[in-house]
Amino acid sequence: MDNSNILNKINAVEGFDPTPYAVDYTDLNTGETRKRLPVMAQIAWFRLKYPEGRISVQATPGKDCFVATARVYPSYKDPAEYFLAEATASRGYLEDKPSVSPREWAQTAAVGIALRNAGFGLQFSMAGDEFPDTVSEGVTTTNMPAPTEPYAVEEPAPRELTQEEKLEQAMKVPCPITKFKGKTLGEVLQLDPGAIKWVAEKFPATEKVGAAAQFIRDFALQSA
Known part of the structure; x- marks a missing residue:
């Protein structure tokens, strides 16, 4: 059985092949050229698979480093503990790469590893934005402090x-008039438009039915 074909079926999205987005990197220990899937490609793949998915990432300062924890969720509606995969990574300052922010590096690494743990990139030797000559994928060591802040939640703007x-929506609100029990304001509007005006004046806008009736009344006046 070809294991590579099995791995290619994990998180398969019709019409999308992550292979062209993989880049080559050289393992300095063996000199072997391997494939790595960048984090941005992983994220794009994740969004295609889970359009309503959410990636939560949090970073806290440690001793000479930043510790980041990332969680991925199939839906932004999922509770905090119902994540698909989780990963933690720590990154410190590099003298030979002063432009690299250890905080952003740790966050990116954690996201990449979490997505790989969720199956986005298992068919490649490495997934995520890394510098193979200086670090390797993995979790924080035991002497690294655990994150103390609550996990960040990226909720879509309403x-x-x-x-x-x-x-x-207003039309679907149940009518409070006994005569029209079981009917919505929209149905009552067709039967007795005056009843909508009565509800709008009888019930305050702070109540759902009052606000709905007033909206229907005002909308009708504007459209007249």
Whole structure:
């Protein structure tokens, strides 16, 4: 059985092949040229597989380094403990690479390892943005402090509803009038438009039904 074919099926997305995005790197210990999948390619792959997915990453300062922990979730709605995979990485300052931020490096490394743990890049020798001559993938050593801050949650910004969408929601609110029990405001509007005006004046806007009736009334006046 060809194990490479099995690995290629993990997190398969129709029409997407991560292979062209892999880059070559040389293992300085063996001199062998291998393939590495950059973190940005992993993230793009993850977004294709889980459009509503979430990547949570947090970094805290340690002794001469930063410690980052990343978690990946199939959905942004998933509770904090229901993650798909998790990884921790520590990175310190490099004198020969002064432009490299150890905080960002640790975060990027943690995300790359977490995504690899979740199956995004298992078919490659390495996944993530690394400097193979100076570091290797893995978790923090035992003398590194564990993160103490709560995990960051990247919630998508709520989209403001259009007037039509707000009207549609208002129409679905149940009518409080006994005569029209079991009907929505939208249904009552077709039967007795005056009833909507009565509800709008009877119930304050602070109540859901009052706000809905007032919106329907005002929308009708603007459209007249």
